[in-house]
Amino acid sequence: MSAETRPQPRLVPHDGADSLARDTARRVLEVLESAQDERGEATLLLTGGSMGTRVVEELANHGDAPVVDWSRVNVWWSDERFLPGADPERNGVQAADVWDDTLELTWDRVHPVAGSDEIDTVDAAAEDYREELAAAAEQEGSVTGLPRFDVALLSLGPDTHVASLFPGRQDVLRTDASVFAVTDSPKPPPARVTMSLEAVNSADRVWLLVSGAAKAEALAAIRRPAVTPVEAPGSAARGTRETLWLVTEDALPGVPEDPDRHRG
Template identity: 35%
Template sequence: MSTEPRVEVHETSSALATAVAGELLTRLADIQSAGRVPQISLTGGTIAEDIHRELARLSAASEVDWSKVVVWFGDERFVAPDSPDRNVGQARAAFLDAVGATQIHPMPSTADAADVDAGAAAYAATLREHGSGEFDVMMLGIGPDGHIASLFPGFPQLDVTDEVAVGVTGSPKPPPERISLTLAALNRSRSVWFLVAGSGKAPAVASALGGADVHEIPAAGVSGREETIWFLDREAASQL
């Protein structure tokens, strides 16, 4: 059973990024030394970019074999494959290519699927084929509105319980078309890490940790099977 969430507060967003990157490398090394192939899910956003750069910097001195890490994404913008909006493109540029990650499963782009629903179905099939049934580490950002992945407050996708991934149209944040893992899929994680920096996120963080309704603050609806950690900078934690 998932335990109470743990809250880690770091003085600055850069200190937060370094701490998260170091913790992830330690986890991956431990999983690999135990003879398992780790499965992780990445997120996008500014703090994720900082963490990814730190992963590139710190990986050289770590024991992690990135060619034996399976990489997934919690959501993606349904745009052209070479669009700068793509989370996978940002992650590749920041660290995945540099560290030698090869088992990367990007969500479909507009070149791969006719629409967001077809893309979601295709990603679900890929996850069923190459996934292990759960993620070792699920990394999630949170929006000022409390959204996670591309699951937004009040959207019907929050109530989908029988799918792995869903298409999203009319996103309140551009671009409007996206693919997202469902709450059910996000919750199939041993460890869920929320990565949050900045005072603009502080109200949503406080609401999520305070047990808000998932339809108002979607972040309140995800927790890890073994642990849930909120990695916050001082500003994001300012309303706790």
């Protein structure tokens, strides 16, 4: 499905970070419940960053969390820092810390990226994650090499990056691998594992989290007419069924108001 045939992003403002985290958690719960009603399981693609972690915390503590059978939820990460497995800077560790034991996940369904103390190189970690994805896809009967992602959460960086796909780099356009290594990230640490934009965009729903005045320029950049994925990777994040930009109002100055902003 080309970007032109996908639904256009819809901007949904919130009055602050707390409201954004709560609303996103509520939306995630609705999607997971619906997916389980449809096919018995659900799959969530998580992101890092402070807002991504806050959403996970809200999921764990939300009053409606029990509507989801968490033992049948599959969890993946769109990117990860290549650090030791228990390093607190890793996205998976931050999520686990706020998830704790509140939600009864089946740990065989939770898929962290291998850490630097578990596998020799970042390239090997990327290959290992590709193989995990392919195995899950085969089990589902998918021929794409990817399992079905019901919803992918992404955080927009102040430079417009998403996952570990940074502006000004041609690897934003890579289609030869669903997961690959980044060895020279402009943000520390330099070694990371990331899903390709194509892999992220295979999700039914892609929701971009944008919180804080520091993200206002990035949000304006991804909304510029004719902006390219290389110029602003976040501009090209698109779900097959839905794309939401879930933003705080302090990130909105200078951004044209979306005509559908009051619908969501």
